[in-house]
Amino acid sequence: MLDNSQFEPSPAEQERRRIRVRAHRRSLLVSLxxxxxxxxxxxxxxxxxxxxxxxxxxxxxxxxxxxxLPLVLNGLLLNLRVLFFxxxxxxxxxxxxxxxxxxxxxxxxxxxLFARVYVDFFRxxxxxxxxxxxxxxxxxxxxxxxxxxSPELLGxxxxxxxYSAYVAEVFRAGIEAIHxxxxxxxxxxxxxxxxxxxxxxxxxxxxxxxxxxxxxxxxLQKDVGLISILGAVDAVRAAxxxxxxxxxxxxxxxxxxxxxxLAIPSIRFADHITEKFAKREQVGNLL
Amino acid sequence: MTEIDxxxxxxxxxxxxxxxxxxxxxxxxxxxxxxxQIVALIGSSGSGKSTLLxxxxxxETISDGQIWLEGExxxxxxxxxxxxxxxxxxxxxxxxxxxxxxxxxxxxxxLRKVQGKTKAEAEEIAMxxxxxxxxxxxxNDYPDKLSGGQQQRTAIVRAVALNPKVxxxxxxxxxxxxxxxxxxxxxxxxxxxxxxxxxxxxxELSFARDVADWVVFLDQGVVAEEGEAAEFFAHPKNxxxxxxxxxxxx
Numbered sequence: 001m002l003d004n005s006q007f008e009p010s011p012a013e014q015e016r017r018r019i020r021v022r023a024h025r026r027s028l029l030v031s032l033x034x035x036x037x038x039x040x041x042x043x044x045x046x047x048x049x050x051x052x053x054x055x056x057x058x059x060x061x062x063x064x065x066x067x068x069l070p071l072v073l074n075g076l077l078l079n080l081r082v083l084f085f086x087x088x089x090x091x092x093x094x095x096x097x098x099x100x101x102x103x104x105x106x107x108x109x110x111x112x113l114f115a116r117v118y119v120d121f122f123r124x125x126x127x128x129x130x131x132x133x134x135x136x137x138x139x140x141x142x143x144x145x146x147x148x149x150s151p152e153l154l155g156x157x158x159x160x161x162x163y164s165a166y167v168a169e170v171f172r173a174g175i176e177a178i179h180x181x182x183x184x185x186x187x188x189x190x191x192x193x194x195x196x197x198x199x200x201x202x203x204x205x206x207x208x209x210x211x212x213x214x215x216x217x218x219x220l221q222k223d224v225g226l227i228s229i230l231g232a233v234d235a236v237r238a239a240x241x242x243x244x245x246x247x248x249x250x251x252x253x254x255x256x257x258x259x260x261x262l263a264i265p266s267i268r269f270a271d272h273i274t275e276k277f278a279k280r281e282q283v284g285n286l287l
Numbered sequence: 288m289t290e291i292d293x294x295x296x297x298x299x300x301x302x303x304x305x306x307x308x309x310x311x312x313x314x315x316x317x318x319x320x321x322x323x324q325i326v327a328l329i330g331s332s333g334s335g336k337s338t339l340l341x342x343x344x345x346x347e348t349i350s351d352g353q354i355w356l357e358g359e360x361x362x363x364x365x366x367x368x369x370x371x372x373x374x375x376x377x378x379x380x381x382x383x384x385x386x387x388x389x390x391x392x393x394x395x396x397x398l399r400k401v402q403g404k405t406k407a408e409a410e411e412i413a414m415x416x417x418x419x420x421x422x423x424x425x426x427n428d429y430p431d432k433l434s435g436g437q438q439q440r441t442a443i444v445r446a447v448a449l450n451p452k453v454x455x456x457x458x459x460x461x462x463x464x465x466x467x468x469x470x471x472x473x474x475x476x477x478x479x480x481x482x483x484x485x486x487x488x489x490x491e492l493s494f495a496r497d498v499a500d501w502v503v504f505l506d507q508g509v510v511a512e513e514g515e516a517a518e519f520f521a522h523p524k525n526x527x528x529x530x531x532x533x534x535x536x537x
Binding site: 181182184185186187188189190191192195199200203204207 | 344346369370372373376377379381383384385386387396397400401442445446449
């Protein structure tokens with residue numbers, strides 16, 4: 001191994017490094033100044049508007065926030081529960097749909113067609129409408145055996161229906177991104193179609209689509225708030241109740257901030273794995 | 288070595304044709320190989336060497352002709368293709384190691400999932416092979432950490448470990464740097480000693496002359512000339528063979 005510790009950079013390299021350090025310092029200074037100036041301008045712009053004091057009173061009222069917080073937090077627990085089960089359901093159903101779409105044998109044409117129509121349909125249909133249809137349509141069927149279905153469960157079903165369509169496309173892209181030679185090698189060793197999918201293609205595909213999957217998860221995380229329209233007392237609904245009782249909009253802000261706090265770890269994690277994959281796949285990082 | 292039974296070829300091909308739409312890639316090829324033999328397929332690029340190997344492995348659907356493995360017709364429509372591929376190994380020019388699996392797992396995957404061996408059994412077989420090709424210390428490394436020659440030797444061993452009746456090698460040295468070709472050829476030489484039956488498409492003519500029992504020269508999808516290796520290279524009879532060999536300076 002060559003040893004770099006004794007190495008003395010040439011004058012040309014030392015000059016390059018000096019200039020790089022200077023340029024770096026300068027851009028840091030510029031960005032800091034512009035950030036501060038921007039923040040000051042926004043703050044003064046906002047506070048000098050004629051309605052600012054009224055907005056401040058009805059959106060940023062600390063006592064109202066304090067009072068709403070425990071109730072909204074309690075509602076957030078429901079959101080978390082829904083998120084947990086919906087995410088699992090989406091992964092399973094989305095993967096199944098993706099596998100259906102990649103089947104090549106003509107025997108499976110109906111499955112392929114179903115998956116394709118399904119994905120087209122639910123990618124186009126607004127989640128809000130799915131929630132209405134499932135949330136009010138399914139109970140309308142009067143399935144006597146099952147009794148009253150909780151809005152929580154209906155919400156999970158609606159989220160799984162919609163998000164599976166997105167996630168299926170992500171999985172499918174991942175499966176198709178694996179070079180055919182990998183499957184060819186597996187088949188030539190005697191592995192069946194299903195075995196080469198299970199042991200060779202899917203493990204590589206799942207790794208590759210981890211970053212976009214995380215993005216869908218972040219998006220699901222905030223969309224769980226929509227189940228409030230079905231009457232489940234989640235964070236959004238709890239905030240709504242508080243708003244109605246206190247005639248003040250602050251609880252909405254509280255709920256919103258809680259969702260953001262909830263999302264930050266997932267967002268950071270998504271960034272982290274995206275970065276990790278990018279690093280592995282490209283050596284050059286100049287451009 | 289035991290005497291070869293010339294009435295029972297390990298693999299027999301008769302009248303094999305392969306068209307891609309109107310383009311004829313193989314125009315009726317006959318071929319046979321006997322247990323323990325090495326047959327070298329030579330010919331310029333596009334002469335159909337790779338296609339022939341892929342047809343034998345049933346990765347390509349053949350357009351006409353028949354293929355027998357130990358007397359059983361494997362070209363009938365009702366054949367279980369997966370079970371045929373278990374008996375016929377194929378190694379590619381581009382290695383195609385599984386990128387997400389360690390070297391050891393690359394070799395054990397088919398041993399476990401296809402042949403139903405336990406993890407311990409499979410790993411013992413794999414380690415024996417890795418030992419033999421000097422890569423035992425790389426067992427837990429991933430393919431991208433290995434040189435091309437090491438990857439290709441692993442790919443060959445991955446196929447041989449399954450103990451196939453015929454091993455097909457598709458230009459296994461063509462994607463390698465010149466200084467790495469030798470180690471792969473050495474492994475093939477070693478396999479010959481243990482009686483592996485091999486059909487290899489190759490551009491390494493001097494290697495073919497040294498190691499192969501039989502040489503088949505494919506030209507534009509048909510067998511232009513074939514013969515015992517020494518005789519074939521010493522006294523080529525066909526004009527095209529002459530041209531091909533002199534162009535490659537052998």
